[in-house]
Amino acid sequence: MxxxxxxxxxxxxxxxxxxxxxxxxxxxxxxxxxxxxxxxxxxxxxxxxxxxxxxxxxxxxxxxxxxxxxxxxxxxxxxxxxxxxxxxxxxxxxxxxxxxxxxxxxxxxxxxxxxxxxxxxxxxxxxxxxxxxxxxxxxxxxxxxxxxxxxxxxxxxxxxxxxxxxxxxxxxxxxxxxxxxxxxxxxxxxxxxxxxxxxxxxxxxxxxxxxxxxxxxxxxxxxxxxxxxxxxxxxxxxxxxxxxxxxxxxxxxxxxxxxxxxxxxxxFNTFLTPQGRSRSPARAQTQVGCATHHKEFNMPENHEAPDEQTHERDANVETNSTLEATASVTDFREEIRRETQAIAELCLIAGCPAKAAEFIAQGLNEAQVRQLLLTMKATHQSAEILSTIDPDKTAIQEPAASVHNPLIAAVKKISVKE
The missing domain is CATH 3.90.226.10 (2-enoyl-CoA Hydratase; Chain A, domain 1)
Structure with a gap:
């Protein structure tokens, strides 16, 4: 054949x-x-x-x-x-x-x-x-x-x-x-x-x-x-x-x-568990909390052990820190997921699904992407939406607006904690 x-x-x-x-x-x-x-x-x-x-x-x-x-x-x-x-x-x-x-x-x-x-x-x-x-x-x-x-x-x-x-x-x-x-x-x-x-x-x-x-x-x-x-x-x-x-x-x-x-x-299965995903951020929070408590609750000069109430208070504060860190990470990830999904849906409706990744990498939020797509359509530049990466550019420049983007702030905060 x-x-x-x-x-x-x-x-x-x-x-x-x-x-x-x-x-x-x-x-x-x-x-x-x-x-x-x-x-x-x-x-x-x-x-x-x-x-x-x-x-x-x-x-x-x-x-x-x-x-x-x-x-x-x-x-x-x-x-x-x-x-x-x-x-x-x-x-x-x-x-x-x-x-x-x-x-x-x-x-x-x-x-x-x-x-x-x-x-x-x-x-x-x-x-x-x-x-x-x-x-x-x-x-x-x-x-x-x-x-x-x-x-x-x-x-x-x-x-x-x-x-x-x-x-x-x-x-x-x-x-x-x-x-x-x-x-x-x-x-x-x-x-x-x-x-x-x-x-x-x-x-x-x-x-x-x-x-x-x-x-x-x-x-x-x-x-x-x-x-x-x-x-x-x-x-x-x-x-x-x-x-x-x-x-x-x-x-x-x-x-x-x-x-x-x-x-x-x-x-991978371990990473996908709540404990696996929150382990790094929670541990960082706990370590910071413990360092503070050690500073506030120094051992007495006679080296006697702190009383039971102090131990209980330290444990409660540490547990609360861990729970707060886990909740924060969950909230950040949910916000990222929602924003990303909204951008992907906007690009899909506009007929340029591959453009979603570029918008996300630039740090644009949902409102900015919607306005950009409307502007491009209004000025008859829809052909540009289908472009991918300019080979003459060595990197994607982050727009000034992204500095105040809550999505980018959330991503950076998660990265620091993990």
């Missing part, structure tokens, strides 16, 4: 995929996309319509070669679409029994189209329910672009992350055509219509244009990782699209910890 539509998605277009895996794909597909023949068989993979998991954690697979749309080929080719992943995420967000989401990543990467939109969706969704990602065992290129949108990245001891780069291939089969007695003549309108044709050598001008697009996407990829991981773009570029495994992945800042899949599930 010939697969010319697959060839069009592999040749002459930039990809976010690990090079070794790309070579495997080309050898497997062989003559069906114009390459050499092969007898290799691609294993079948079952499509999932609902996330799997237990104890309130939804496990969503991000596995195989990633594409924007599978066109019904996922069962026969090991493809996973960004649309399928987002569908599973949406189902987990709607499911009241799901308290957290774990992305089970084992992928070399894939297509550029749709990957950054999915990553922005994940970052927005993580403000509603906690989302972690595990490299089990590979989170390379486009797969890492997805994983780094999670609030925490874990890798197994044999797992790897990285390959933050872009690659594009052009196959010149004109010599093979000639050998087979074939000669293709393209009748075109437009000087560049036949650029990247596999039936003729790649011109220097076409190569320069393809290189420029690769560079543009690379800038976008670098800025994306730097924003999601809160690191500098220079440090991301310094990886030079390398692969990082085990402890090295943590040293470079591309992952947070080393654990097995089962260990991650255990720790």
């Amino acid at each position: 010939q697969l010319p539509h697959i060839a069009a998605r592999l040749y002459g277009t930039p990809l976010l995929i690990n090079r070794s895996k790309l070579d495997v794909i080309l050898s497997v597909l062989g003559s069906r996309i114009g390459g050499s023949d092969t007898n290799m068989i691609v294993p079948l993979s079952a499509r999932r319509d609902q996330p799997t998991g237990s104890s309130g954690v939804a496990v969503i697979p991000v596995q195989g070669t990633l594409v924007k749309r599978t066109l019904g080929l996922e069962a026969a080719s090991g493809l996973t679409s960004y649309t399928e992943i987002q569908t599973l995420l949406s189902a987990a967000l709607r499911d009241p029994s799901v308290r957290g989401i774990l992305l089970d990543v084992d992928s070399p990467g894939g297509e550029t189209g749709g990957v950054f939109e999915l990553a922005e969706f994940i970052r927005t969704a993580s403000t509603i329910k906690p989302i972690w990602a595990i490299a089990n065992d590979s989170a390379f290129s486009a797969a890492y672009a997805i994983a780094c949108a999670a609030s925490r990245i874990i890798t197994t001891r044999t797992g790897g992350v990285g390959s933050i780069g872009v690659i594009a291939l052009h196959v010149d089969q004109s010599a093979a055509d000639s050998k087979n007695g074939l000669r293709y003549t393209a009748i075109t309108a437009g000087a560049h219509k036949s650029d990247y044709s596999p039936h003729e050598p790649l011109s220097s001008e076409a190569q320069a244009r393809l290189q420029a697009e690769v560079n543009r996407l690379y800038d976008l990829f670098v800025a994306h990782v730097a924003t999601m991981r809160a690191v500098s773009e220079d440090s991301v570029r310094a990886t030079e699209a390398g692969l990082y495994f085990g402890p090295e992945a943590i040293q470079t800042g591309l992952a947070d910890s080393l654990m097995s899949f089962d260990e991650v599930l255990t720790e």
Whole structure:
């Protein structure tokens, strides 16, 4: 069976995929996309319509070669679409029994189209329910672009992350055509219509244009990782699209910890409990309270133990501090969830759901987003709503209005306590 539509998605277009895996794909597909023949068989993979998991954690697979749309080929080719992943995420967000989401990543990467939109969706969704990602065992290129949108990245001891780069291939089969007695003549309108044709050598001008697009996407990829991981773009570029495994992945800042899949599930479940979520803030409050009490209730000079009433008073104050801290954290998180959900709904109604993540990152509140969307519509600038990240910008500037934004204040207060 010939697969010319697959060839069009592999040749002459930039990809976010690990090079070794790309070579495997080309050898497997062989003559069906114009390459050499092969007898290799691609294993079948079952499509999932609902996330799997237990104890309130939804496990969503991000596995195989990633594409924007599978066109019904996922069962026969090991493809996973960004649309399928987002569908599973949406189902987990709607499911009241799901308290957290774990992305089970084992992928070399894939297509550029749709990957950054999915990553922005994940970052927005993580403000509603906690989302972690595990490299089990590979989170390379486009797969890492997805994983780094999670609030925490874990890798197994044999797992790897990285390959933050872009690659594009052009196959010149004109010599093979000639050998087979074939000669293709393209009748075109437009000087560049036949650029990247596999039936003729790649011109220097076409190569320069393809290189420029690769560079543009690379800038976008670098800025994306730097924003999601809160690191500098220079440090991301310094990886030079390398692969990082085990402890090295943590040293470079591309992952947070080393654990097995089962260990991650255990720790995630602990984190999702009220005690797990409030442990850090409550402990900080308790320590401050205890320090104050030690200062106010110094031991007498004769070193006699304080009376029972003092012990009881200290215990009551400490308990009240812990309860107040837990209640404050709960209130802050509820306010963040409500504000985020309102912004997401406004952007969905306006036809630009991917814009929600950008508005949230800028620190805009619900009223500001509503006014901005109305202004953009009134001035006939709705096309700008569909833009994503400007590759020429290295960071998102926080507006002055965000200084007095209660949503941002709540986030900062939670961060300090945790």
